[in-house]
Amino acid sequence: MTENEINHIFQTWLKQHKALLFKIVRSYAFNEEDRDDLFQEIAIQVWRSVTSFKQQSAVTTWLYRVALNTAIKWTTKERKHQDRHESIDVSQHIIESHQPPDDRLAWLYEEIAQLNEVDRSLTLLLLDGFSYKEMSKILGISESNVGVKINRIKKHLTTKSEKS
Amino acid sequence: MEFKEMKKIWDTQNDEALYVINEDALHRRIKAKKMGTKRKTSFSEVILIVSNLCAGGVVIISHLLKNSGNVAALSMGAMMMIVGAYILFMRSQRIKRDQQTDVSILGDLENAIENINYRIKLSQSMIWFCLIVIAFTMYTVLNSDKSLLNIILISGFFIIGFFMSRWEHKRFNLGKKKQLLDLKEKLINEFEM
Numbered sequence: 001m002t003e004n005e006i007n008h009i010f011q012t013w014l015k016q017h018k019a020l021l022f023k024i025v026r027s028y029a030f031n032e033e034d035r036d037d038l039f040q041e042i043a044i045q046v047w048r049s050v051t052s053f054k055q056q057s058a059v060t061t062w063l064y065r066v067a068l069n070t071a072i073k074w075t076t077k078e079r080k081h082q083d084r085h086e087s088i089d090v091s092q093h094i095i096e097s098h099q100p101p102d103d104r105l106a107w108l109y110e111e112i113a114q115l116n117e118v119d120r121s122l123t124l125l126l127l128d129g130f131s132y133k134e135m136s137k138i139l140g141i142s143e144s145n146v147g148v149k150i151n152r153i154k155k156h157l158t159t160k161s162e163k164s
Numbered sequence: 165m166e167f168k169e170m171k172k173i174w175d176t177q178n179d180e181a182l183y184v185i186n187e188d189a190l191h192r193r194i195k196a197k198k199m200g201t202k203r204k205t206s207f208s209e210v211i212l213i214v215s216n217l218c219a220g221g222v223v224i225i226s227h228l229l230k231n232s233g234n235v236a237a238l239s240m241g242a243m244m245m246i247v248g249a250y251i252l253f254m255r256s257q258r259i260k261r262d263q264q265t266d267v268s269i270l271g272d273l274e275n276a277i278e279n280i281n282y283r284i285k286l287s288q289s290m291i292w293f294c295l296i297v298i299a300f301t302m303y304t305v306l307n308s309d310k311s312l313l314n315i316i317l318i319s320g321f322f323i324i325g326f327f328m329s330r331w332e333h334k335r336f337n338l339g340k341k342k343q344l345l346d347l348k349e350k351l352i353n354e355f356e357m
Contacts, residue, residue, distance in 0.1 A: 127174040161165035
């Protein structure tokens with residue numbers, strides 16, 4: 001694969017699947033600076049992953065795998081921000097959302113944020129319509145385990161919504 | 165609220181027009197990250213070049229002035245000079261490569277990744293080189309009329325130096341590998357229900 005081909009694929013993925021990436025970023029990073037930082041990390045990992053993509057799965061499945069791995073790793077880092085010795089201009093943010101405020105969506109994100117990193121991944125995959133089989137492939141766990149976890153998550157979210 | 169309803173709310177985000185990537189800002193952030201990596205790489209190179217050339221020069225000159233005829237010491241000095249010169253050459257190649265980089269987001273990204281890989285290789289090579297220098301020095305010291313205390317002090321200095329460089333390599337370069345293993349463990353534990 002030539003460099004131009006890699007660049008072209010990366011730009012296309014970024015353009016076509018930015019909503020997917022932003023959902024993950026919003027679920028794992030909770031202020032604008034962290035969101036920019038995580039988005040940047042994900043963009044780097046997605047670019048690096050272009051040559052490893054063998055078209056054995058859908059692009060969305062691949063991107064979810066790369067982006068979720070990056071997001072989970074990113075949250076495990078002790079320090080969330082960029083190296084403080086590097087002078088970074090944060091006056092301009094990388095991702096800009098033109099989304100009208102939706103209280104129900106904000107509530108959903110708040111609930112997702114309270115889950116642990118793995119449950120958060122499963123919830124995102126579930127909400128985006130992935131099958132148990134796909135989820136098990138992305139996370140590297142058995143389908144039966146996915147099923148048990150998903151049932152717990154669904155029950156948890158529905159109970160919470162009834163209480164609020 | 166039923167889960168189906170939550171999914172409907174979630175799907176409202178799929179409208180691509182709702183999100184915009186500020187390419188200019190992304191480019192700037194990647195550039196800032198690249199500059200940080202560049203500074204660290206450059207610092208490591210300068211330290212290695214200066215220390216090797218100076219130490220090698222001092223060893224050779226002192227033995228030539230004393231006319232000691234110590235082949236092991238002279239070989240070690242020569243080797244340090246060669247390694248210093250080689251790193252100087254690699255540094256010039258790297259700078260040339262940096263200057264040829266495409267000034268796009270992707271060009272910057274690729275360059276940052278190349279620099280990180282280069283630093284890992286440099287660090288690994290220096291650990292092995294350090295072992296050779298230790299072996300040469302110890303051979304020279306043991307064959308000289310140095311006191312036992314001197315030999316112990318020199319050995320201690322090398323042992324500390326060697327372990328410090330290994331620690332630095334593990335702490336900064338292999339940290340990412342550790343993160344992956346931690347993550348794997350976390351996943352396994354999470355699903356052992």
